[in-house]
Amino acid sequence: MSHCRVILAFLFVLLFPVILSEAKDLPSGGASQEVDLDMDEYLYGHVRDSYEWHITTINGKPVSIPLPVIVISKVGNGAHIFSSHHLEEGEYEGFSVAHSGKYENKIVEKGPDGSEIRPWDFSITKNVLGLMINSVLLVVIVLLTARWYRRHDAAEEVPTGGTGIMEMMVTMVEDDIIKDCVGEDYKRYSPYLLTAFFFIFINNLMGIVPFFPGGANITGNIAVTLVLALFTFFTVNIFGNKHYWKDILWPDVPTWLKVPIPLMPVIEIIGMFTKPFSLMVRLFANILAGHFMILGVIAVIFLTAKMGAAVNGGLTVVAVILGVFMDCLELLVAFIQAYVFTMLSAVFIGLSRQKAETS
Amino acid sequence: MSLITPDFGLLVWMTLIFGIVFFVLAKWGFPMITDSVQKRADRINESIQKAREAEERLRNLSSEQDALIEKARKEQAAILKEAAASRDALIEQAKVQARDEAAKILEQAQTRITAEKESALRDVRKEVALLSVAVAEKILRKDLNSDKGHDELIGKLVDEVSSSRDLNS
Numbered sequence: 101m102s103h104c105r106v107i108l109a110f111l112f113v114l115l116f117p118v119i120l121s122e123a124k125d126l127p128s129g130g131a132s133q134e135v136d137l138d139m140d141e142y143l144y145g146h147v148r149d150s151y152e153w154h155i156t157t158i159n160g161k162p163v164s165i166p167l168p169v170i171v172i173s174k175v176g177n178g179a180h181i182f183s184s185h186h187l188e189e190g191e192y193e194g195f196s197v198a199h200s201g202k203y204e205n206k207i208v209e210k211g212p213d214g215s216e217i218r219p220w221d222f223s224i225t226k227n228v229l230g231l232m233i234n235s236v237l238l239v240v241i242v243l244l245t246a247r248w249y250r251r252h253d254a255a256e257e258v259p260t261g262g263t264g265i266m267e268m269m270v271t272m273v274e275d276d277i278i279k280d281c282v283g284e285d286y287k288r289y290s291p292y293l294l295t296a297f298f299f300i301f302i303n304n305l306m307g308i309v310p311f312f313p314g315g316a317n318i319t320g321n322i323a324v325t326l327v328l329a330l331f332t333f334f335t336v337n338i339f340g341n342k343h344y345w346k347d348i349l350w351p352d353v354p355t356w357l358k359v360p361i362p363l364m365p366v367i368e369i370i371g372m373f374t375k376p377f378s379l380m381v382r383l384f385a386n387i388l389a390g391h392f393m394i395l396g397v398i399a400v401i402f403l404t405a406k407m408g409a410a411v412n413g414g415l416t417v418v419a420v421i422l423g424v425f426m427d428c429l430e431l432l433v434a435f436i437q438a439y440v441f442t443m444l445s446a447v448f449i450g451l452s453r454q455k456a457e458t459s
Numbered sequence: 460m461s462l463i464t465p466d467f468g469l470l471v472w473m474t475l476i477f478g479i480v481f482f483v484l485a486k487w488g489f490p491m492i493t494d495s496v497q498k499r500a501d502r503i504n505e506s507i508q509k510a511r512e513a514e515e516r517l518r519n520l521s522s523e524q525d526a527l528i529e530k531a532r533k534e535q536a537a538i539l540k541e542a543a544a545s546r547d548a549l550i551e552q553a554k555v556q557a558r559d560e561a562a563k564i565l566e567q568a569q570t571r572i573t574a575e576k577e578s579a580l581r582d583v584r585k586e587v588a589l590l591s592v593a594v595a596e597k598i599l600r601k602d603l604n605s606d607k608g609h610d611e612l613i614g615k616l617v618d619e620v621s622s623s624r625d626l627n628s
Contacts (some may be wrong), residue, residue: 221468
C-alpha cells in the first residue's frame with residue numbers, strides 16, 4: 101500500500117511543473133489552433149506501416165529516418181531504389197504516395213489511362229526494418245545463450261543472468277507447450293515452435309517500446325501474422341500422417357454424411373484453413389488492439405489540452421496511470437499471445453501426428 | 460482498409476526474414492540449448508537414481524552390520540560359556556587330582572610312619588633287650604657274688620638268651 105502512495109506522490113510531483121507550464125502557456129500563446137488533434141491520423145499513423153520511420157516532431161517539423169524504397173514498375177518503368185525522403189515533395193521518378201483512395205499511404209504509379217497502379221513494392225518499410233532489427237536482436241540473444249552451452253558443461257554448471265532467463269523460458273516453452281501438445285516426436289518441431297514463440301514475443305515486446313528501434317507495430321500487422329500462420333499451416337499439412345488425412349477426407353462418421361454429399365470432408369477441409377486463419381487474426385487483432393488502447397489513453401492528454409489546466413492536469417495524471425496499467429497489460433498480452441500462438445500451433449501439429457486409435 | 464489487407468512487399472520480407480531467423484536458430488540456437496538442458500536433466504535424474512541406490516546399499520550395509528554384531532555377540536556369549544565350563548572342569552579336575560595326590564601322599568606318609576614306628580619299636584625292643592641284659596647282668600653279678608647257687612640260674616639264662624638270639628637271627 102505504501103508503495104502505491106509513494107508512486108502516486110511521485111507522479112504528481114513529476115507532472116506538476118507540466119501542468120503549471122501549460123497553464124501559463126495557454127492564455128498567452130495563440131497556439132491553441134495547433135492543439136486540434138487529427139484522431140484518425142494519430143491512431144492509424146502509429147499502427148500502420150510507413151515508408152519512413154517517424155521518430156518525433158520538433159517545432160512542427162517531423163524528424164524521421166528515411167528508408168530505402170524499392171519498387172518495380174508494372175507499366176514498364178523499370179526497377180527503382182531511392183530514399184523515401186524524395187517522396188516528401190510529391191512525385192519522384194514517376195512514383196508518389198497516394199493520399200486517398202484504394203492505395204492510401206502506399207506508393208503508386210500512374211497508369212497509361214491516368215489511374216493509380218500499385219507497382220511491385222519491396223521497400224524496406226518501417227515494419228521491415230523493425231523486423232530486421234528485432235530478428236537480429238533475437239538471433240544475437242539466442243546465439244549468445246547457445247554459446248554459453250558450447251563453452252560450459254551444462255551438466256556441471258547452471259547458467260546465471262540472461263542465459264539463465266533464456267534457459268528458463270526455453271525450458272518452459274519446450275516442457276509446457278511443445279512436449280505436452282505435440283507428443284512423442286516433439287524434438288522435430290521444437291526448433292520451429294521455439295522460434296515462433298520467441299519471434300512473436302520479441303516483436304510484441306519491441307512493439308510496446310515507444311521509441312526507436314521499438315514502436316513498430318509488427319505483430320499487429322496482418323502480413324506478418326499471415327506469414328506466421330502459413331508456416332504453421334504448411335508444417336501441419338506437409339508433415340501430417342496418413343491418419344490425419346484420413347480424418348479429413350474420410351472421417352469416422354455415418355456414411356450418409358460422406359456420400360453422396362461429402363458434408364463432413366468439406367467441413368474438415370474448411371477447418372484446415374480456419375485454424376491458421378484464427379491464428380493469424382488472433383495475434384493481429386490482439387496486438388493491434390493493445391496499440392490502439394495505449395494510443396487512446398495517451399490521446400486523452402492531448403484531447404483535453406484545450407479544456408483548461410485543471411481538467412487537463414487531472415486527466416493527464418489519470419491517463420499516465422492508465423497508460424502504465426495498459427503497458428503492464430500489454431506486457432502480459434505480449435507474452436500470452438506468443439504463448440497462445442505457439443501452443444495452438446503445437447496442438448495442430450500434434451493433431452496431425454496423432455496415431456490411429458486401435459479401438 | 461489497409462490495416463487488414465496484407466501488403467505484398469511486407470509478406471515477402473517477412474517470409475524471408477522469418478525463414479532466415481528460423482534457419483539460423485534451428486541450426487545453431489535452440490537445439491544446442493534444449494539438448495544441453497536435456498543432458499543436465501538426464502544427469503540429475505541419474506544422480507538421484509544413484510543416490511537412491513547408494514542409500515539403499517547403505518541401509519543394507521547397516522542391517523548387515525547389525526547382523527554381524529549380533530552374530531559376534533552370540534559367538535562371544537558361546538565362547539564365554541564354553542570358557543566358563545572348561546574352567547570349571549579344569550578346576551574340578553585339579554581338585555580331584557589334588558585330592559588323589561594328597562591321598563597318595565597321606566598313604567605314603569602312613570606307610571613310612573608305620574615303617575618308622577616298626578623300626579623304632581625294633582630299636583626300642585633291642586635297646587630294651589640290651590638294657591634288660593645289662594640290668595640282669597648287674598643283678599646277676601651282684602647275686603653271684605653273694606650266692607654260689609645261682610650258677611645254675613645263670614646257666615639257664617644264658618641258654619635262654621642264646622636260644623632267643625638264635626630264633627631272632
